[in-house]
Structure formats: structure tokens, C-alpha cells
Amino acid sequence: MLFSFRQVQTYRLMENTRAEGDDLMEDYVECLMSLDTNTRPGENDNTILPVPAEEPTSIPVGITEQPPTKKIAPVGTEEPKEPTLGMEFESDEAAKAFYNDYARRLGFPFRVGRSRRSKGVEEVLIMKRFVCSKEGIYRKKPSGEGTRKRERISMREGCKAMMEVIRDSDRWVVSKLETAHNHHLGTSSRVGYLRARGFIDTCDKARIVASDAMTLLRQNAFGERGDAQGLVDYFKRMQAENPAFFYAIQVDSNSCVTNSFWADAKARSAYNYFGDAVTFDTTYKKNKYMMPFVTFSGVNHHLQPVIFGCALLIDETEYSFIWLFETWLAAMGGRPPVSLVTDQNRAMTAAIAKVFPNTRHRFCKWLILSRSKQKLAHVYSAHPTLRGELEKCVIESETVQAFEMAWASIIDKYDLRKNTWLQALFNIRHRWIPLYLKDTFFAELSPTQKLETTNDFYKKYFNTKTALKVFLTQFELAMASRYEDEAQADADTMCTKPVLKTASPIEKQAATIYTRVVFNKFQQEFVESLGYNVYKIKDGTVSKFSVARDEDSLETFIVTYNSTKKTATCTCRNFEFSGILCQHILGVFLMVDLHMLPEEYFLKRWTRHAKSCAILDEHSVELQSSSQESITSRYNDLCRDAIKCAEKGATSIEIYKAAKDVFQKAFTDIIAFEKNAGRGAQRDAININEEIAIDDAMNGQALQDPERKWNCLPEEIQDCNLQEHVI
Numbered sequence: 001m002l003f004s005f006r007q008v009q010t011y012r013l014m015e016n017t018r019a020e021g022d023d024l025m026e027d028y029v030e031c032l033m034s035l036d037t038n039t040r041p042g043e044n045d046n047t048i049l050p051v052p053a054e055e056p057t058s059i060p061v062g063i064t065e066q067p068p069t070k071k072i073a074p075v076g077t078e079e080p081k082e083p084t085l086g087m088e089f090e091s092d093e094a095a096k097a098f099y100n101d102y103a104r105r106l107g108f109p110f111r112v113g114r115s116r117r118s119k120g121v122e123e124v125l126i127m128k129r130f131v132c133s134k135e136g137i138y139r140k141k142p143s144g145e146g147t148r149k150r151e152r153i154s155m156r157e158g159c160k161a162m163m164e165v166i167r168d169s170d171r172w173v174v175s176k177l178e179t180a181h182n183h184h185l186g187t188s189s190r191v192g193y194l195r196a197r198g199f200i201d202t203c204d205k206a207r208i209v210a211s212d213a214m215t216l217l218r219q220n221a222f223g224e225r226g227d228a229q230g231l232v233d234y235f236k237r238m239q240a241e242n243p244a245f246f247y248a249i250q251v252d253s254n255s256c257v258t259n260s261f262w263a264d265a266k267a268r269s270a271y272n273y274f275g276d277a278v279t280f281d282t283t284y285k286k287n288k289y290m291m292p293f294v295t296f297s298g299v300n301h302h303l304q305p306v307i308f309g310c311a312l313l314i315d316e317t318e319y320s321f322i323w324l325f326e327t328w329l330a331a332m333g334g335r336p337p338v339s340l341v342t343d344q345n346r347a348m349t350a351a352i353a354k355v356f357p358n359t360r361h362r363f364c365k366w367l368i369l370s371r372s373k374q375k376l377a378h379v380y381s382a383h384p385t386l387r388g389e390l391e392k393c394v395i396e397s398e399t400v401q402a403f404e405m406a407w408a409s410i411i412d413k414y415d416l417r418k419n420t421w422l423q424a425l426f427n428i429r430h431r432w433i434p435l436y437l438k439d440t441f442f443a444e445l446s447p448t449q450k451l452e453t454t455n456d457f458y459k460k461y462f463n464t465k466t467a468l469k470v471f472l473t474q475f476e477l478a479m480a481s482r483y484e485d486e487a488q489a490d491a492d493t494m495c496t497k498p499v500l501k502t503a504s505p506i507e508k509q510a511a512t513i514y515t516r517v518v519f520n521k522f523q524q525e526f527v528e529s530l531g532y533n534v535y536k537i538k539d540g541t542v543s544k545f546s547v548a549r550d551e552d553s554l555e556t557f558i559v560t561y562n563s564t565k566k567t568a569t570c571t572c573r574n575f576e577f578s579g580i581l582c583q584h585i586l587g588v589f590l591m592v593d594l595h596m597l598p599e600e601y602f603l604k605r606w607t608r609h610a611k612s613c614a615i616l617d618e619h620s621v622e623l624q625s626s627s628q629e630s631i632t633s634r635y636n637d638l639c640r641d642a643i644k645c646a647e648k649g650a651t652s653i654e655i656y657k658a659a660k661d662v663f664q665k666a667f668t669d670i671i672a673f674e675k676n677a678g679r680g681a682q683r684d685a686i687n688i689n690e691e692i693a694i695d696d697a698m699n700g701q702a703l704q705d706p707e708r709k710w711n712c713l714p715e716e717i718q719d720c721n722l723q724e725h726v727i
Contacts (some may be wrong), residue, residue, distance in 0.1 A: 081105065083163050083179070089172040092128045095165045099130045107185045109133040113162065124381045126167045129176070134159035134183055157183055167378065228257040230469050231312070235262060244268065244639040246331040250323050252315075259320050263309035263331045265643050266483065271308045271332045272640065273611050274298050277443035278308060278337040282345070283367070283455035291471060292316075295454055296328055299443055301515045301610040302489040305451050307479065308332065321351035329355065333640065339442045343367050360440040363432035365394060366450055368425065375421040383414050395447045398555050398572065400435050438573035443605075445521045445578050492516055493608050501527055505595045506586070510602075518606045522580050529586035534559075545591070547584040557584045566598050579603035611647075 083102060089095040096112075103110045113131030117123040134157040164176035232249070239245040247262035281295045296308040309328050313320065329336060339360045342348055344367075352361050369391055373380065380387050389410055397403035407426065416422055430436040434444070457478065493516045500507055501523060510522050531549060538544035541563055547570075548556040561568045568589070569575075574582035581601055589597070604610055649659030 083174060083177055085174055085177050087174040088168075089165065092125065092165060092167075092172055095128065095163070095172050095174075096130065099163050103132075108161075108181065114164075118381070122377070122381045122384075124167075124377050127164065128172075129162055129164040131162040132159040132181060134181075135162065159183060170378065170382075228260075231257070231260060234469070234472055235260075238262070238264065244636075244643055246636070248327045248331075250315075250320065258315040259311060259313050259324060261309060261311040261324055261327045261331070263328070265639075266479075267307050267309055268331060268333075268640060269643050269647065270298075270300065270306045272644075274300050274306055274443075274605055275308060275332060275335070276338045276441055276605065277341075278339070279341040279364070279451060280348075281451075281454050282313070282343050282348075283453040284458070285343075291466075291468065293454055293458075293471070297451060299449075299451065300486060301518065301606055301608070302486060302493075303445065303449070303517050304482065304486055304489065306482070306486075310475075316345075316347060318347040318350050321348050322355055325351055325355040331636070333637065339437075339440050341442070360437065360442075361431075362434075362437055362442070363428070365432050365434065368432055369394065372421070372425075376419075379414070379416070379419070386410070386414055394433060397435060399557075402555055403433065403435055434577070438577045440577065441579060442577055443579065445518065445580060489515065489517070490608075498523070502530075504590070506589065506597055509596055513602050513607050515606065515608050515610075518580065525581065525583045526586050529583040529590065532583065532587040534587050534591045545588045547587055557582075559584050559588045561588055561592065563592070566594060567600070575601070579606055 081102070083099065089098065099110060109132075110130050111133055112128060113135055114127075114129040115125060116127040118126050136156045137158050138156040159182050160178050161181045162176070162178050163174060165172045166175045228249075235245075235247045239247070242265050244265035245262070246264075246268065247260065249257055250259040252258050275298065277298055279297050281297055284291065284293050292313045294311050294313050296310075298306055298308060300306045309331060311324055311328075313324065336356050336359050339362065340352060340356060341362050341364050342352070344363050349361070352359070372390070373387070376386070389406075393403060393406040393410060397406055411417055411422065425432075434442070434447070457475075496516070498511050498516060498519055500511060504526070507523065507526055510526070511519055514522055532547050533550060535546045536543060537546050537558075543561050543563065545559045545561065546556055547559055558571045559568055560570075568585045570582050570584045572582050572584060574580075575585070580603070581597070645659060645663070649656050
């Protein structure tokens with residue numbers, strides 16, 4: 001009899017109706033719970049506490065309990081209660097789930113005692129052994145002279161109870177089994193997880209497991225002592241150097257740091273220009289040595305990565321994500337991004353829906369494809385060409401129809417209709433496949449465009465676990481290097497001319513407006529447009545054209561052209577998605593003999609003048625109401641204006657002197673206005689150490705929770721005891 005770890009819906013490739021966002025997330029949660037996105041590599045070797053089947057088990061202390069995930073019935077009408085030799089499972093996770101239920105009934109915790117992978121280029125998992133936590137004998141390691149270590153209590157008693165499963169084609173079979181224990185059942189314990197002999201209830205277990213996970217993250221961030229003083233010292237130094245430096249600290253009921261956020265002046269300034277498309281990077285989870293460092297990032301007008309803010313995220317609950325997103329939004333002037341790309345995480349998704357209700361949220365396709373290497377390792381091993389075909393289907397398909405046909409072909413070719421992972425990915429395709437999100441701007445000029453992740457950054461500069469101070473120093477140097485790269489790209493764009501491939505005035509026009517790297521992308525689209533056949537299918541002021549390649553008539557695009565306004569739209573929606581014209585519209589423009597592109601087709605964020613504007617704040621109207629609500633908001637808004645003036649004023653000695661004169665005159669005018677306005681009226685005074693909750697900077701939308709928040713400048717901190725001082 002075959003046992004499945006999760007029951008999935010019958011595979012339906014060409015479905016006529018599309019589920020709404022909540023239904024898609026339910027599909028994802030139900031089908032992909034075998035992969036815990038909050039677990040780091042190496043943690044699977046720890047003792048596994050048997051999980052009661054009907055109760056939630058990971059509710060952190062002090063956070064409102066979330067509704068439990070909907071229970072999914074296993075396949076099969078009668079599930080045996082005892083393991084037997086020869087028993088088959090669909091996957092190693094299904095075997096683990098079965099043994100978890102078995103251990104829960106008998107009353108003993110277990111762990112993965114041993115695993116083995118195949119030899120060769122593709123290392124595939126071929127064996128797993130689940131053992132009682134009392135398996136083995138503890139042997140004290142000799143310590144050197146003068147070295148004093150804390151004595152650890154061991155729960156190892158030499159128990160030989162275990163179940164071993166091996167891979168047999170596409171099934172996992174029980175090859176070895178020992179059910180006898182050498183200790184009393186129902187009384188096992190694990191130091192650090194179980195308070196006393198015997199099982200603890202679900203509530204206590206959840207509290208202890210959450211505490212243990214947070215302790216590990218805190219150690220990765222603040223060292224073995226969990227001392228946050230170094231972080232606060234760093235914040236103080238940065239703010240002393242630049243008053244526009246923004247930071248906030250979240251603490252728990254014990255006044256211990258749980259999360260922290262910061263953004264320097266350059267990050268806040270960059271968001272004004274390039275904050276329309278944002279990626280929230282949590283790839284630190286891939287590296288068990290890396291501290292819980294997350295970033296808000298995007299791309300500038302040279303397609304270079306740019307940081308909009310950083311955080312140390314120790315507590316990964318919905319409330320903490322809400323705190324972080326609200327804090328970041330306040331630092332960015334209250335203007336949410338158009339689109340946001342993240343990893344899959346249920347708590348994060350719920351927080352995004354609350355804080356960014358009008359932002360288009362998408363799961364990162366690169367992280368999903370990377371995770372597929374693990375989930376489909378045995379299938380990739382059996383079919384070496386599958387991985388390339390699957391990635392080509394996701395990345396290179398130009399229409400929804402082409403994607404779904406290619407996906408169906410792959411599923412049928414490799415007989416994967418019963419694969420739960422692929423079924424789940426298809427069910428939530430509207431949340432991660434770019435073709436289904438083309439109506440929203442994501443700043444992706446190429447299907448293969450990929451940002452450097454924080455995990456990539458960590459692997460580039462560090463080999464193992466590192467101290468926070470060293471990490472922050474190295475991060476500052478890396479950011480300085482990026483700013484130099486941007487300056488160099490600016491110089492290359494301004495001082496050199498690109499090589500034109502045609503005599504078209506449209507190409508020449510684009511070469512004088514776009515940055516070098518963006519023009520190269522546009523030029524590629526323009527040259528490709530010459531290879532299309534364009535046919536008019538509807539006459540009139542608003543006409544329609546059919547655009548297709550000779551060899552690929554299945555991928556036909558319809559371009560609607562307005563001859564009066566000289567504008568066009570295409571069914572591929574590439575302009576809406578990337579911000580540069582697609583080859584189909586360019587082909588129509590060439591056919592109607594349009595010599596110059598209308599100004600609205602040059603998105604400013606891609607031009608060589610992306611960071612230049614005649615006014616201080618292009619978004620002053622939408623920010624005016626929020627800026628008037630609190631001293632904090634007004635102070636931050638003025639800081640952003642001052643930063644822009646400083647950036648322009650520092651470009652040369654002459655401009656610097658002129659800027660100093662302007663600043664002096666402006667300051668004199670402000671003082672004079674203050675004296676006149678202050679007569680007979682009580683005035684607010686800006687005090688950077690004034691105690692103002694971050695709620696004041698968030699339009700009163702902060703949550704009610706026992707955890708407290710600080711913004712900007714805590715004056716004193718001793719270990720984890722914080723004094724409340726906020727700007």
C-alpha cells in the first residue's frame with residue numbers, strides 16, 4: 001500500500017476558472033507544507049518532537065495565535081498504526097510524517113539519525129534513518145588544560161529503535177526496522193525543549209520551540225551573549241554622521257531586541273527614484289551560518305542593484321513582518337511600491353496584504369526554481385533533460401497559452417501528473433509566473449534578469465559565521481563599491497556613444513535618452529522587430545495589427561494603434577511590465593512610418609536623467625497630508641529634500657558655494673518666518689530625542705500588541721535593557 005504525505009487535488013492542467021488569491025494560497029499551503037520555508041539547512045538533524053495532528057505547533061510567545069492550517073487527509077482508507085518491513089511511501093517526507101505520527105502515539109521524540117546520498121554529479125538522497133532520540137551513547141569530549149566548559153546533560157541511552165527507508169525508483173521502502181525501546185515510553189525528554197519528564201502540552205511545546213529558534217537567530221545576529229549594544233552603537237554613529245539616517249528597534253515584553261531596521265540617506269533617496277519595484281530578500285535562510293539579515297532592494301537606471309533598507313529579523317511572525325513593513329514604509333515617506341517580490345511565507349504574505357493592500361505581490365520565480373532542484377532531485381536524476389525544459393517553459397514562454405501548452409507537454413512526457421510539487425506550483429502560477437502579472441510594472445527588462453541576493457553577498461565576502469560588527473563594516477564597503485559602480489556607469493553613459501545598428505531615427509532618439517545598459521535592451525527589441533510580419537486586421541483611427549514570426553504562428557500578438565495620439569498597446573503587455581517598448585509595437589511603428597517615439601514611452605527611471613528633477617519632491621502632493629500629521633514625518637520629509645540639495649550641491653566647487661549661499665538664505669527666511677508665526681501661537685519644536693512612538697509616523701495604523709517599538713535614537717542600552725527614546 002502506498003502512503004502520501006499530502007493529498008492534492010486531481011491534476012487539472014487546462015482549468016477554465018481561476019481561483020482567487022486566498023484559494024491559491026490554500027493550494028500552496030496544502031501542497032507545499034512538506035517544505036518548511038523557515039527552516040535552515042542543517043536543522044533537520046535536530047530532534048523532532050512528534051507533532052499532534054490537529055493542533056498548531058509553532059506559535060511564538062507573546063504573539064496572537066494564528067488559525068491552524070487546514071488538516072489534509074492522507075491518501076488511503078485505512079492507515080496502519082505500526083511500521084512494517086517493505087512498507088512503501090511516496091517520498092521520504094511521507095515516511096517522516098508516518099513515523100512522526102507513530103512516535104506521537106507511543107510517546108517518544110525522534111530525529112533523523114543518518115542519511116545518504118548517491119555518488120556522482122547529481123547527489124540524490126537515497127536513504128534516511130529515523131531513530132529514537134535516546135539512540136547512541138554520549139561520549140564526553142576531552143578539553144584542554146585550563147578550559148572550563150559547562151556540563152551538558154545527555155538524553156542518549158543507547159536505544160536502538162529506528163526505521164530506515166531507501167529509495168527504490170520513485171518509491172521509498174522500509175528496509176530496516178527496530179520497534180523495541182530500552183526505556184519507558186512517554187517519559188522521554190530533551191534538554192532545552194522539555195521542561196520535565198514526560199510530554200509537554202502543545203502550548204508549552206510551541207513556546208519552547210519558538211524560544212529555541214529565536215535564540216539561535218539572536219546568536220547569529222548578536223553573538224553568543226545576544227548583546228545588541230554593538231548594533232545600537234552602530235546606529236548612533238551612523239546617525240551622528242548623517243541626521244537623515246533612519247532606524248527603528250522592536251523589543252519584546254522583556255525589553256530584548258527582536259527586530260531592527262535601518263536605512264541610510266542614500267537608500268532613502270534612491271527609493272524616490274527607483275522604489276516602484278521592490279524585492280524583499282530573505283535568502284539568509286539558505287545559509288545556516290548567516291545572521292537573519294534581510295533587505296529591501298531594487299534596480300537603478302543602470303540595472304544595478306540598489307538597497308532601500310536593511311533589517312535584522314529575529315522574530316518571523318505576522319506581527320513582526322507588519323512592524324517591519326510599516327516601519328520601512330514610514331522611512332520611505334509613506335509611498336508604497338507598485339510591485340513587491342518575496343519568497344513564499346504565509347506570515348509574510350498576510351502582513352503584505354495588510355500593509356500594502358494596493359501593491360502587486362509576487363513570489364520570486366528564481367527561489368521557486370531553486371527549491372525545485374531539491375523537491376524534484378530524484379526526478380531530475382532519472383530525467384536529466386527535465387530541469388532545462390522546465391526552466392525554459394517558465395522563463396522563455398512568451399504567452400500564457402504557450403506556457404500552459406509547454407507545461408502540459410512536460411507533464412505528459414515525463415508522466416508527472418501525480419507529482420504534488422508540480423501540481424502545487426501550477427495551482428499558484430498566477431502568483432509567480434511573470435506571464436500572469438504582465439499588467440503590473442516589475443522593472444524586469446529581461447526574463448533572465450536576476451538580482452544579487454544577500455545570500456550571494458554573504459558567500460562572496462564570508463566563509464563561515466561572522467560577527468555583526470565585521471558584517472556591518474563589510475556591508476558598508478560593499479555599498480560604497482556599488483555607489484562607485486553607479487557613478488562609473490553614469491560617466492560611461494554621458495561620455496560615450498553607443499554603436500547604432502540601423503539608420504532609424506527611433507534608434508538614434510533612444511540612444512540619446514536611455515542609459516547605456518537600458519539602450520542595449522531597447523536596441524535588442526528594436527532589431528528583433530524587423531523580423532516580424534505585421535498585418536492590419538482592423539482599419540480606423542484606432543486600428544489593430546497582427547504581429548507574428550513566420551516560424552511561430554502560435555505566438556501571435558495584437559497591437560492596437562491610435563493614429564491621432566500616436567500611441568499603441570500590445571497584448572504581450574511588455575511595456576507595462578518592464579517599462580520599455582516591445583518589439584511588436586516597434587514593428588507597428590515602423591510600418592506606419594512613425595519617425596519619433598512619443599515622450600510617454602520613455603519611462604524616466606530608465607533614462608540617463610532618472611535622478612534629476614526641477615522640483616524637490618515629485619510626490620509632494622500625495623505626501624503632504626501625512627507630513628503634516630506629526631513632527632517626525634515633517635522632519636523626515638525635510639531631510640529628504642535636504643539630501644537632494646546636498647547631492648546636487650556637491651558636484652562641483654562652484655555649485656557647492658552657490659548651494660551654501662542658498663541654504664544660508666533659506667535658514668534666515670525660516671527663522672524670520674518662525675518669529676512672525678510664533679506671535680500669539682504655541683509652536684511645535686523639533687527635538688530629535690522627543691519620545692514619539694513610531695505609530696505617529698504611520699497614520700495611526702500600528703497594531704496593538706504587548707511588544708514595544710522605538711524609532712531612531714535609543715540613548716542607553718545595557719545588554720538587552722533598552723530606554724525608550726525615539727525620533
